[in-house]
Amino acid sequence: MSKTTFLKLLLIAFILPNAILSQTNKDLPNYFPVSPNAASFAKEGLFPVDYSTGKINISIPLYTIKTKELTVPINMNYNSTGIQLDELASWVGLGWNLNSGGAVVRNVKGIPDTGYGVPDINNAAFTQANYNFLYSQYNPYRVNPVDTAYDEFIINAPGLSGTFYFVNNKPVFKDLQNTVVKTSSFNNQLLTNTQTLEITKADGTIYRFGQSLDGYNANETVHNTSDIYKPDYVSSWFLTEIIPPNSKSSNDIISFKYKSLASVYDYQIVTGEQLIDNAIAPNKTATLKSIFPDKTNSSRQFLTSINFNNGIVEFNSNQNRLDLIDDYKLDKISIYNLKGITKTLINEYSFVYDYYNRAGGFRTTSDPNDGISNPNSYNSTKNISSRDKSLKLTQIINNTLNVKHLFEYEGTTLPSRGTTKKDFWGYINANTGNLSPPTRLDRISGDIRNNYYTTVGNGDRTANETLMKSGILQKIIYPEGGYSIFEYEANRYIENVTTPTILNKTSTVVVYGTGCNSNYGPSSTSKVFTPVNYVLGSGKLNISFSAATQESGAGNTNVKYDSEYFGRPAPLTMGGSYTYVREFNNSSHTLSATEYRSGNIGAYGCPFTSITASWQENSGSTTTPTVKLTGGLRIKSIKSYDGKNSNPVAIKQYLYENENPLVKEGNGCYVRGTFQTTTSDDILPVFSSSSIFDNNTGGSPSITYGKVTEFDVDAITASNNGKTEYFYENIPLSRLFDFSAGSLPKVFQSPQYRIETGGNNQPFETTLMYLSFTFFKNDMWNQGSLLKTNIYKNGTSPNTYKIIRSIVNQYIILKQQSLAYNVVFSNFAAPVFPEDYPDSFALPYNQNADFCSGMFYYAVGQTSQGKKEITTTT
Numbered sequence: 091m092s093k094t095t096f097l098k099l100l101l102i103a104f105i106l107p108n109a110i111l112s113q114t115n116k117d118l119p120n121y122f123p124v125s126p127n128a129a130s131f132a133k134e135g136l137f138p139v140d141y142s143t144g145k146i147n148i149s150i151p152l153y154t155i156k157t158k159e160l161t162v163p164i165n166m167n168y169n170s171t172g173i174q175l176d177e178l179a180s181w182v183g184l185g186w187n188l189n190s191g192g193a194v195v196r197n198v199k200g201i202p203d204t205g206y207g208v209p210d211i212n213n214a215a216f217t218q219a220n221y222n223f224l225y226s227q228y229n230p231y232r233v234n235p236v237d238t239a240y241d242e243f244i245i246n247a248p249g250l251s252g253t254f255y256f257v258n259n260k261p262v263f264k265d266l267q268n269t270v271v272k273t274s275s276f277n278n279q280l281l282t283n284t285q286t287l288e289i290t291k292a293d294g295t296i297y298r299f300g301q302s303l304d305g306y307n308a309n310e311t312v313h314n315t316s317d318i319y320k321p322d323y324v325s326s327w328f329l330t331e332i333i334p335p336n337s338k339s340s341n342d343i344i345s346f347k348y349k350s351l352a353s354v355y356d357y358q359i360v361t362g363e364q365l366i367d368n369a370i371a372p373n374k375t376a377t378l379k380s381i382f383p384d385k386t387n388s389s390r391q392f393l394t395s396i397n398f399n400n401g402i403v404e405f406n407s408n409q410n411r412l413d414l415i416d417d418y419k420l421d422k423i424s425i426y427n428l429k430g431i432t433k434t435l436i437n438e439y440s441f442v443y444d445y446y447n448r449a450g451g452f453r454t455t456s457d458p459n460d461g462i463s464n465p466n467s468y469n470s471t472k473n474i475s476s477r478d479k480s481l482k483l484t485q486i487i488n489n490t491l492n493v494k495h496l497f498e499y500e501g502t503t504l505p506s507r508g509t510t511k512k513d514f515w516g517y518i519n520a521n522t523g524n525l526s527p528p529t530r531l532d533r534i535s536g537d538i539r540n541n542y543y544t545t546v547g548n549g550d551r552t553a554n555e556t557l558m559k560s561g562i563l564q565k566i567i568y569p570e571g572g573y574s575i576f577e578y579e580a581n582r583y584i585e586n587v588t589t590p591t592i593l594n595k596t597s598t599v600v601v602y603g604t605g606c607n608s609n610y611g612p613s614s615t616s617k618v619f620t621p622v623n624y625v626l627g628s629g630k631l632n633i634s635f636s637a638a639t640q641e642s643g644a645g646n647t648n649v650k651y652d653s654e655y656f657g658r659p660a661p662l663t664m665g666g667s668y669t670y671v672r673e674f675n676n677s678s679h680t681l682s683a684t685e686y687r688s689g690n691i692g693a694y695g696c697p698f699t700s701i702t703a704s705w706q707e708n709s710g711s712t713t714t715p716t717v718k719l720t721g722g723l724r725i726k727s728i729k730s731y732d733g734k735n736s737n738p739v740a741i742k743q744y745l746y747e748n749e750n751p752l753v754k755e756g757n758g759c760y761v762r763g764t765f766q767t768t769t770s771d772d773i774l775p776v777f778s779s780s781s782i783f784d785n786n787t788g789g790s791p792s793i794t795y796g797k798v799t800e801f802d803v804d805a806i807t808a809s810n811n812g813k814t815e816y817f818y819e820n821i822p823l824s825r826l827f828d829f830s831a832g833s834l835p836k837v838f839q840s841p842q843y844r845i846e847t848g849g850n851n852q853p854f855e856t857t858l859m860y861l862s863f864t865f866f867k868n869d870m871w872n873q874g875s876l877l878k879t880n881i882y883k884n885g886t887s888p889n890t891y892k893i894i895r896s897i898v899n900q901y902i903i904l905k906q907q908s909l910a911y912n913v914v915f916s917n918f919a920a921p922v923f924p925e926d927y928p929d930s931f932a933l934p935y936n937q938n939a940d941f942c943s944g945m946f947y948y949a950v951g952q953t954s955q956g957k958k959e960i961t962t963t964t
Contacts (some may be wrong), residue, residue: 102894105695111346123787124210134442140818140874140876141169141537141744141795141798141800141816141818142791142794142795142796142798142818142873142874142876143724143791143794143795143874144171144581144722144723144724144725144744144746144791144793144795144798145169145170145171145724145725145791146170146728147167147537148167148168148170148563148566148573148576149165149166149167150165150166150486150495150566151163151164151165152164152165152166152423152439152486153403153423153425153437154899155344155396155398155401155403155943157334157344157398157399158334158337158342158344159295159334159335159336159337159342159570160248160295160332160342160344161248161249161396162190162248162332162344162396163248164187164188164190164396164403164423165188165189165190166182166186166187166188166189166486167186167187167189167278168185168186168187168563169185169186169187170505170562170563170576170723170725170790171266171579171722171724172558172559172562172578172722172723172725173185173504173517173518173540173561173562174207174509174512174515174516174517174518174919175504175505175509175511175512175516175517175518175739176359176508176512176516177507177516177595178414178476178480178507179413179414179480179481179482181392181407181417181418181419181420181481182419182420182441182481182483182712183443183481183482183483184278184403184480184481184482184483184561185561185562185563186483188393188420189246189248190393190396190403190405190423191247191252191328191346191393191396192245192246192247192248192297192328192329193245193246193247193298193299193300193326193327193328193329194243194244194245194287194289194326194327195243195244195246195325196241196242196243196323196324196325196326196328197239197241197242197243197244198241198323198325199237199239199240199242199911200227200230200237200238200239200241200912201230201231201237201238201239201320202241202282202321202323203256203257203280203281203282204235204237204282204321205275205279205280205281206235206236206237207237207240207257208237208238208239208909208910208911208912209223209236209912210910210950211223211224211227211910211912211914211948211950212910212950213836214838214948216839216840216841216931216943217931218837218924218928218930218931219372220838220922221838221924221930221931221942221945221946223236223948224838224914224948225397225921225923225924225946226573227512227912227948228316228914228915228916228921228946229915231320232347232610238911238912238913238914239910239911239912239953240255240256240257240909240911240953241255241256242254242255243255243256243261243280243505245289247297247299247329247332248332248931249291249295250289250291250295250297252264252265252267252269252270253435254269254271255909255955256271256280256954257909259277259278259279259280260278262907262909262955263955264578264870264871264953264955264956265871265953265955265956265957265958266871266905266907266956266957267291267292267880267903267957268292268391269289269290269291270289270290271287271288271289271290272287272288272289272290272845273287273605274286274287274301279815279901282321282322282323283311283323283324284300284323284324285300285301285307285309285324286298286299286300286301286327287299287300287327289459292769293335294335294336295332295333295334295335296331296332296333296335297329297331297332297333298329298330298331298332298333298698299327299328299330300324300327300328301330302330302331302345302766303330303331303343303345306330306347306348306706306949308327308328308329308330308348308350308391309324309326309327309328309351309389309391310324310326310328310388310389310390310391311323311324311325311388311389312324312325312386312387312388313353313386313387313388314384314385314386315384315385315386315387315675316508320384325388326391326865328344328346328348328391328393329346330345331343331344331346332344332579333344335436335771339397342399344395344396344397344398345397345398346393346395346396346397347393347394347395347396347397348392348393348394349391349392349394349407349418350389350390350391351389351390351392351394351416351417352389353387353388353389354387354388354389354416354417355385355387355416355466355472356383356385356386356387356388357384357414357473357476357477358382358383358385358468358473358476358508359476359507359508360380360381360382360453360454360508360525361381361383361510362380362381362525362644362778362779362891363378363379363380363381363454363525363526363547364378364379364381364779365377365378365379365531365546366378366379370742371548375544376495376531376544376546377546378526378546378547379454379455380453380455381455382457383469385466387466387673390416390417392407392418393405394407394666399618400427400428400429401425401426401427401428402425402428402433402781403423403424403425404423404426405420405422405423406420406421406422406423406424407419407420407421408421411481412445412481413475413476413479413480413481414469414473414475414476414481415472415475415476416472419441419443419481420441421440421441422438422439422440422441423438423439423441424437424438424439425438430892435490436490437488437490438488438489438490439486439487439488439489440485440486440489441483441485441486441487442483442484442485442486442487443481443482443483443484444482444484445479445480445482445587446480446481446482446503446504446561447478447479447481447503448477448478448480448503448504448506448507449478449503449505449506450505450506450509450511451505451508451509451510451511452509452510452511452521452522452523452524453476453508453509453510454510454523454524454525454873457469467699473676476507477506477507477508478506478507479480479841480504480507481498483497484496484497485497489571491569491674493569494569494572495566495568495569496566496567497563497565497566497567497759498564498565498566498567499561499562499563499564500559500560500561500562500564502556502557502560502561503560504518504560504561505518506512506719510523510524510525510549511557512525512551513551513552513553513554513558513721514551514552514721514753515553515720515721515722515753516721517553517558517560517721517722518554518557518558519550519551519552519553519554519557520550520554520557520822521549521550521551522550523547523548523549523550524546524547524548524549524779525547525549525779526546526547526548526549526779527547527548527549527550527551528545528546528547528548528549529545529546529547530544530545530627531544531545531546532671533849544938547779552719553580553719553720553721554719555579555580555719558722558723559578559723561771562576562578562723562734563576564576565784565855569733569870570733571729571732571733572731572732572733572739573730573733574729574730574731575728575729575730575731575738576725576727577725577726577729578723578724578725578726578727579724580719580720580721580722580723581719581720581721581722581723581724581792581793582713582717582718582719582720582726582749582793583717583718583720583749583750583751583793584716584717584718584749585715585718586714586715586716587713587714587715587716588711588712588713589712589713589714590625590708590709590710590711591708591709591710591711591712592625592706592707592708592709593706593707593708593709594704594706594958595621595704595705595706595707596702596704596705597617597681597699597702597703598617598681598700598703599615599616599617599621599649599681599682599683599700599701599702600684600698600699600700600703601613601614601615601684601685601690601698601699601700602685602694602696602698603638603647603685603686603687603688603696603697603698604642604696604807604917605676605690605695605696606687606694606696606727607694607695607696608694610694610698612684613685613686614682614683614684615682615683616680616681616682617680617681617682618678618679618680618681619678619679619703620676620677620678620679621674621675621676621677621705621707622676622707623676623707623708623709624674624675624705624706624707624708625705625707625708625919626673627673627705628668628704628705628706629671629672629673629674629704629705630670630671630672630701630703630704630705631651631669631670631671631701631703632667632668632700632701632702632704633649633656633667633668633669633670633700633701633702633703634665634666634667634668634700634701635647635658635659635664635665635666635697635699635700636665636666636691636692636698637663637664637665637689637691637692637697638662638663638665638687638688638689638691638697639663639687639688639689639690639691640662640687640688640689641662641686641687641688642686642688643893645684646658646686647662647684647685647686647697647699648683648684648699649681649682649683649684649688649699649701650680650681650682650683650701651672651679651680651701651703652679652680655702656668656701658687658699658889662687663689665804668845672703674703674705679703681701681703682701683699683700683701684699685697685698686697686921691961693951707819715725718751718754720751720753720754720792720793721753721792722791722792722793724744724746726743726744727741727742727743727744728740728742729742729805730740737805737806738805739805740802740805741802741803741804741805742800742801742802742803743800743801743803744798744799744800744801745798745799745801746795746797746798747795747796747797747798747799747834748795748796748797748820749793749795749796750793750795750796750820750821751791751792751793752790752791752792752793752794752823753790753793764896790868790870793819794818794873794874794919795818795820796817796818796820797815797816797817797818798815798816798818799813799814799815799816800813800814800816801813802814808821809884809888809889810884810889810891811883811884812881812882812883812884812891813882813891814879814880814881814882815878815879815880815882816876816878816879817876817877817878817879817880818874818875818876818877819872819873819874819875819877819901820873821869821872821873823866823867823868823869824866824867824869826866826867826949826951826952834949835913835915835947835948835949836947836948836949837917837944837946837947838942838943838944838945838946838947838948839943839944840884840930840931840935840937840940842935842936842941843940843943843944844937867951867952867953867954868954869954869956870954871954871955871956871957871958872903872906872954872956872958875899875901875958875960876899877898877900878896878897878899879891879896879897880895880896881893881894881895881896882894897963897964898963898964899960899962899963900960900961900962900963901958901959901960901961902959902961902962903956903958904956904957904958904959905956905957906954906955906956906957907954907955907956908952908954908955909952909955910950910951910952911950911951911952911953912948912949912950912951913948913949913950913951914944914946914947914948915946915947915948916945917944917945917946917947918945921937921945921946922941922942922945926941927940927941927942929938930942930943945950
């Protein structure tokens with residue numbers, strides 16, 4: 091491979107826009123589904139209910155189980171952050187979660203954990219063992235899987251919540267809580283087939299998930315039907331028992347029973363886009379196609395009863411849904427006193443549903459023809475229904491008291507699931523194009539005539555505040571006749587946006603052959619140009635050769651950019667125009683051209699050749715504070731009515747300040763370059779797109795706020811009765827891979843490898859772009875601590891306040907640590923197998939025998955954990 095190729099790859103590292111670092115170790119996104127009920131449990135565990143995220147606690151209490159030592163509330167919770175386009179409705183409706191039991195949900199990172207841990211590849215020495223590690227992490231399903239990151243395990247149960255990793259057979263909680271996790275596997279490993287998790291809190295309360303004490307299995311297991319190398323794994327462990335700390339008597343244990351579905355195929359949707367016709371060949375232009383994921387099936391668990399001393403709560407559900415045909419919906423909750431075998435009904439709730447009828451949206455390519463007669467095909471009735479309908483909760487009826495809660499929702503028709511109508515965070519927007527926003531791709535060939543750059547994608551992935559509210563819960567009517575109305579707005583922050591003043595610049599050299607009908611110019615010339623305040627990514631060379639009839643023997647017609655030579659096309663009679671991307675920077679460069687041809691061609695009566703350098707220069711800029719929208723909704727106001735008067739009896743309004751965006755607007759597609767073969771100069775783009783949210787269970791908030799003010803507004807006068815200010819600790823994300831931090835991915839190569847001497851594989855700098863998005867260290871355990879609360883009443887004059895109380899909290903960080911998250915990429919479309927070239931690592935080193943240097947590059951990210959405690963409250 092030539093030195094020129096190495097320089098081309100260096101160039102790509104600076105010119106590929108909108109690239110993000112893939113969150114998996116492969117170029118296309120992994121897809122690890124969990125059931126809708128498990129996802130709703132996990133989302134409750136990931137989104138804290140507090141004002142610092144703009145989320146409020148919309149909850150309908152149904153019943154509370156109380157024993158001597160244990161309390162289990164049963165309630166309905168609504169996720170006020172909005173509906174994501176591809177979200178599946180749980181068994182109580184879209185956006186709702188029934189908190190009545192609990193689960194531990196596995197959020198797969200890399201591949202499902204196998205108990206072997208994640209190796210430390212930081213500063214990996216050039217050895218065959220380390221090459222094997224990198225290869226196995228790049229392609230973990232080939233043989234001897236090696237994971238890139240620890241899975242997250244998200245707990246949500248009565249009195250227990252958190253997220254942990256399992257490292258060296260022990261849990262590591264994000265907040266380093268003093269909680270013990272025991273598994274049913276040998277030596278306390280947490281494997282793909284681990285059946286039971288037993289979690290003990292600091293107070294001694296034991297929560298048992300998965301297999302119950304009497305051997306009942308309450309797990310959900312995922313099976314991939316398309317790839318034999320991907321193992322089955324337990325994705326969710328459902329709560330089976332809560333054992334009080336001071337009694338192990340069976341009468342004091344609260345137990346949970348389930349009914350199961352043995353095998354339910356995933357409800358298929360498009361998960362992204364990738365390139366087709368991505369080849370270096372004449373008349374080949376890369377275009378996009380939709381990604382249809384591998385088929386998976388999994389078991390499902392549905393709660394049937396909660397048993398406790400002298401009581402039982404029964405959950406009646408039926409498999410008659412119109413959206414998720416294979417799943418259950420909850421129809422009734424019955425609460426009984428229990429004496430011996432005699433049950434006495436003390437309360438009962440019925441659930442009434444309608445459906446969101448969904449329509450509209452675009453898919454980049456047509457659906458796969460995978461057999462319409464197959465009940466699990468993409469085009470089956472089952473899957474079409476899952477995309478075009480979603481279960482909607484409309485009423486909860488208390489049958490005992492004959493009263494009910496009613497729910498009303500925003501009325502905009504939801505687009506079909508799996509279409510492109512979603513923003514970067516997965517919420518509904520107005521996109522009518524691809525999932526991919528306009529993204530530049532560069533293809534570089536050893537034959538310069540096949541070089542090209544192009545733009546793929548026409549999608550609009552920006553947030554749309556109006557459409558983000560589609561289908562959101564707006565009104566709750568209470569049994570007493572009163573009601574509440576919720577008003578939302580999009581999360582947002584203010585960013586100083588700098589707009590450059592751009593000037594277009596060119597420099598051209600033209601030469602003419604013999605036989606011209608006038609003296610148009612020389613046959614050989616050169617020119618020097620020097621950009622000033624060059625705009626990165628704007629440089630291009632445009633080269634044009636006219637047709638000719640003959641050429642003198644003095645040489646071949648050519649142009650040069652500095653020392654880079656571009657010869658005329660063959661045969662000499664042929665003309666052509668070519669465009670190449672080059673970075674000029676603020677340096678001097680020389681354009682030159684020589685024309686040796688002749689022939690009475692065109693208006694000039696002779697052949698001509700030209701080379702033009704074009705670029706942009708920044709001649710200044712203006713900075714404007716600009717409102718940027720980000721994913722999800724925040725509560726704007728709550729109006730409460732008594733049902734008798736037209737005016738509300740209470741109004742709460744919210745003001746958000748000190749924004750801390752965690753996932754900012756503009757994260758787009760993932761792009762990089764890769765050599766087509768180990769012996770070729772041809773460099774192809776690799777491209778994929780995916781929404782910036784976790785496909786398994788939701789994710790962290792896109793933004794937090796350092797100050798939130800709640801105003802108590804007089805409904806008659808519209809004046810403020812008082813206000814409460816909440817101050818929270820904002821922890822910005824820290825970027826781990828960055829030019830300025832000097833922490834870019836590293837090329838795996840021999841320390842004795844020399845670029846200037848060439849070799850079998852030319853190592854080059856990584857072809858990712860780090861300015862747009864990269865891997866962050868996310869200190870969520872340290873985020874959103876309530877620092878201060880100020881309570882005010884009205885002052886003596888309008889719009890003035892008098893503080894009546896201030897509460898200040900102080901904290902201490904007792905411990906913090908991190909875990910490795912490896913990211914491995916290949917520089918080549920097909921990296922060589924580890925065992926094929928052992929002489930690459932032999933000593934004394936022989937560069938001509940080295941086929942492994944430059945094959946991979948890698949980086950080590952971090953997940954953050956810490957323990958923080960409140961020390962004083964004044």
